Amino acid sequence: MAQGKWTVYLSGEIHTGWREEIVEGAEAAGLGVEFLSPITDHDSSDDCGAAILGEEPDSFWRDNKGAKVNAIRTRTLIDRSDVVVVRFGDKYRQWNAAFDAGYASAKGKSIIIIHDPSLGHALKEVDGAALAVAEKPSQVVQILDYAINGRLAN
Amino acid sequence: MAQGKWTVYLSGEIHTGWREEIVEGAEAAGLGVEFLSPITDHDSSDDCGAAILGEEPDSFWRDNKGAKVNAIRTRTLIDRSDVVVVRFGDKYRQWNAAFDAGYASAKGKSIIIIHDPSLGHALKEVDGAALAVAEKPSQVVQILDYAINGRLAN
Amino acid sequence: MAQGKWTVYLSGEIHTGWREEIVEGAEAAGLGVEFLSPITDHDSSDDCGAAILGEEPDSFWRDNKGAKVNAIRTRTLIDRSDVVVVRFGDKYRQWNAAFDAGYASAKGKSIIIIHDPSLGHALKEVDGAALAVAEKPSQVVQILDYAINGRLAN
Amino acid sequence: MAQGKWTVYLSGEIHTGWREEIVEGAEAAGLGVEFLSPITDHDSSDDCGAAILGEEPDSFWRDNKGAKVNAIRTRTLIDRSDVVVVRFGDKYRQWNAAFDAGYASAKGKSIIIIHDPSLGHALKEVDGAALAVAEKPSQVVQILDYAINGRLAN
């Protein structure tokens, strides 16, 4: 039976290689998933608005310009995804990750959250909106392999 | 005139080969339908949450974890279907089949129900939301052949 | 701060007095909730189509007529509810209850399921779509009292 | 000309009296706004799931139960609001606040964010989705007074 074509958005933490782990794991498993993500280069993400549309002396508006240029990408790609994976790390406030989770939830996307168990209490509302809460990227690959192919490793 | 590409989700009873009958019948008729379905391996479907995300001592949460991992597949695939076929057998409670029918109905999908006439009274609300109520898988193939190609066997 | 006006639909099992327990409990707690429900008189529910629109010799169409007349009520009232409570008993197939749960889920309603723990495995997909799984009607009153007023009994 | 009836949800930080400031300011200005909010009692919010539906030995499920019972209130009330105000304080991770902002954004609500300017960079994506970014509760009262009555203090 056909498995269709899956599109998965990888939101959240940008300082470790978790996205690559998932992408490579999915490739190794032959899942054929289309992975999407925000721009994960921190400097580009901060500077894009000012760099393209003109520098701003006021940091609020500099950030505002940049955040909106990034939103062109993030909203478009979340809207076309079947599954939205959001990873929370132990550093930084990561409010944009939680924002994406809320946005994806209201859009009816299937949500998978990845975080260390130590963050569980602080993330309980976000986890409560998810269909799966994982600790490691490899578990996301396993979930996708199961959801798409029904394969369950022993 | 073009017939487009049809996507059909096959929900419900997993202990007989009715899905294969439909898929093979559609193939024999050259319908070119993309068939989707839940994971039909009972054990995998029960175990997937615990196997991937960690074992649970409490059966309620073990089931809850598994049901949600399965929902990643079922919601995604029902959402992208044109037609949702739901078969009810004479054993088990099959509440997930009825849940899928309600979900598909609220999403505006065309619904076809398959069941033995003896189950008619118990299924009257579900049948009432369907565009067709069949007894045999071969009738679903005929409906699809008619809906897609206008072919009506004599 | 205002608590707004809540509308709660009570779906499912019709052979015990659980609806009255919830309505009376809510009244005793002064919750001011508007409770809605399907027609719970079994005979009326079976006969309404034939009684109003004409008798049918074929039981399938008799049921079909009745199920659709009932759907005028159930769809309308579920659509205007904030919360949908569905109770499953230990008798009968109750496919319409599961259908309502799926319908409500796709419509984005908050779902509360009531059932005996012994039914947990069979209801895991339905429970997985719920925001609360209770065993007793009194717990639903407590949930509503908390959701509306923030009151938590000691 | 009529000003209609406005419903405003106050999400986020629960450790200072900012909600009361807004409610009292709106009352003093005679705005007639219906204010809604999550349960702001920290302990109740943590305990509600376990207290009503049964204690849980595992903290993840204890939190999960509670988060979902709270979601019955928060989703319902955000869904019926015209404006969603989200305040971020300088303590705690407040991921549920950012989640609410994302959820409200996807639902097309008008969003007002309140935070200290020092949090601006970390909140740039959230601010980018807002129609107003304020520093003080009194500014929210002024915005509502202007939006509803067109009054602008000199």
Added chain:
Amino acid sequence: MAQGKWTVYLSGEIHTGWREEIVEGAEAAGLGVEFLSPITDHDSSDDCGAAILGEEPDSFWRDNKGAKVNAIRTRTLIDRSDVVVVRFGDKYRQWNAAFDAGYASAKGKSIIIIHDPSLGHALKEVDGAALAVAEKPSQVVQILDYAINGRLAN
């Protein structure tokens, strides 16, 4: 248990007193339904566009102007209805009645059709989208009485 407030739109044939029969029957039964309808004065309905916005020499545009002014009423009132009743008579083409039925169907309204059995074959697609097909206005009153109050006459 509360019965809520029902809004019912009465579309279609304007040359007999069927609307009054339903309204009076509902009043006699104390149903408290809010009934809405198109403008049923044939001449006003034809002339409204030209009378208000200026006469038109070309009959196509005269009709176009009028049809759109009427649509301000019909779309608004159908959109706010729970149930849409459409009656087909044995004269005239009544394409606007069938249009309303299609419009209401796509908007997810509960549809009740009234017509003489002799029109059944010609109306089969319209009837197929309805939750009830009646012959007489009094049956609509009975359906509403049942749907709202659960009352079934013996």
Added chain:
Amino acid sequence: MAQGKWTVYLSGEIHTGWREEIVEGAEAAGLGVEFLSPITDHDSSDDCGAAILGEEPDSFWRDNKGAKVNAIRTRTLIDRSDVVVVRFGDKYRQWNAAFDAGYASAKGKSIIIIHDPSLGHALKEVDGAALAVAEKPSQVVQILDYAINGRLAN
């Protein structure tokens, strides 16, 4: 600049070759449009329900069965169309054509109506919901050629 891929549903009158005229005209103009339509074989359309799902002694239910099987096709194909063309002839009541127009209108489709000017008054509400009212199939080809390629014949 890209012209995208257009999907056009051809609803209504089935006794003349207007669909072929449009399809051939579009082919001659190289428009690359995907044309969809209902089953236009009158007998098949009447018999499909009974032929596939079992004969019915009562003509109402025989029609009902058939109308719903046809609806599997018509709803699915209208839902995936950009433009819905509906032709009204001078014979028969054609209520299903008007139903399709209303359905398509509520779904936000671009509507083109084809009819003889003599039917204008009776079709004024349907025409009022259309973006173009044509008399001949060749005009529909010209509209599509213009809408897709900007070509306007001299």
Added chain:
Amino acid sequence: MAQGKWTVYLSGEIHTGWREEIVEGAEAAGLGVEFLSPITDHDSSDDCGAAILGEEPDSFWRDNKGAKVNAIRTRTLIDRSDVVVVRFGDKYRQWNAAFDAGYASAKGKSIIIIHDPSLGHALKEVDGAALAVAEKPSQVVQILDYAINGRLAN
């Protein structure tokens, strides 16, 4: 028969007393319409952002702040309207009026445009999305009187 409660938003030109003419005409006719509008005080509308949220040295951001504070009112009130009336005058660019018309059109509102015939060619796309194009405020009162009460002045 009930006429329901109508809500009408009056968008566009703010330098003449057309809104008052409509409101007073509707009152004289006893229509009971709830009229909504943007803030029509030009200075307040320009200054609100800076006055409430802090002055801005850069005129672009000053305008941006103000436009968004105004949007809290305009989006909320258009969203809750049945009918949106947009008047274009002969001065200024009035892009916000045309923006409101496009916004209202996509939201499925009934649109009435008022303008001098001399502006017809420039407004053809906007007029094309309207259900009525009037020249004078009194015509809007007549349309509302007809739509609500079926009254047509001789």
Added chain:
Amino acid sequence: MAQGKWTVYLSGEIHTGWREEIVEGAEAAGLGVEFLSPITDHDSSDDCGAAILGEEPDSFWRDNKGAKVNAIRTRTLIDRSDVVVVRFGDKYRQWNAAFDAGYASAKGKSIIIIHDPSLGHALKEVDGAALAVAEKPSQVVQILDYAINGRLAN
């Protein structure tokens, strides 16, 4: 990681070569974007209704016919776009451009506005609904290159 396929609609001013600048810039950057646009030939756009559907003596109806034929293209193409770019020039009223911006905003599209800074105050409501406000077509190419590929020119 995949970048998906982007669809961008170019609305507004038709008297300069800004669309070609964007299309060529995107091609040079290898973006693979599908660009869509209205018919930009002024005469065709004015004449299409009359040319295809018949000449009209009254200029209002001539314009009305043409505007609606153009709407078949514009609505369809905006609806299938991810990003809508709207350019305002310094001549003409360009109400259709502002209408498109409002329409796109209500449909949840990402909006980019291009205009000379001198038009900023008049366009403040339109700019306020945009995710980016540019002055030159080349900036739109840069935004798309960043949104799609994360590339930021130094």
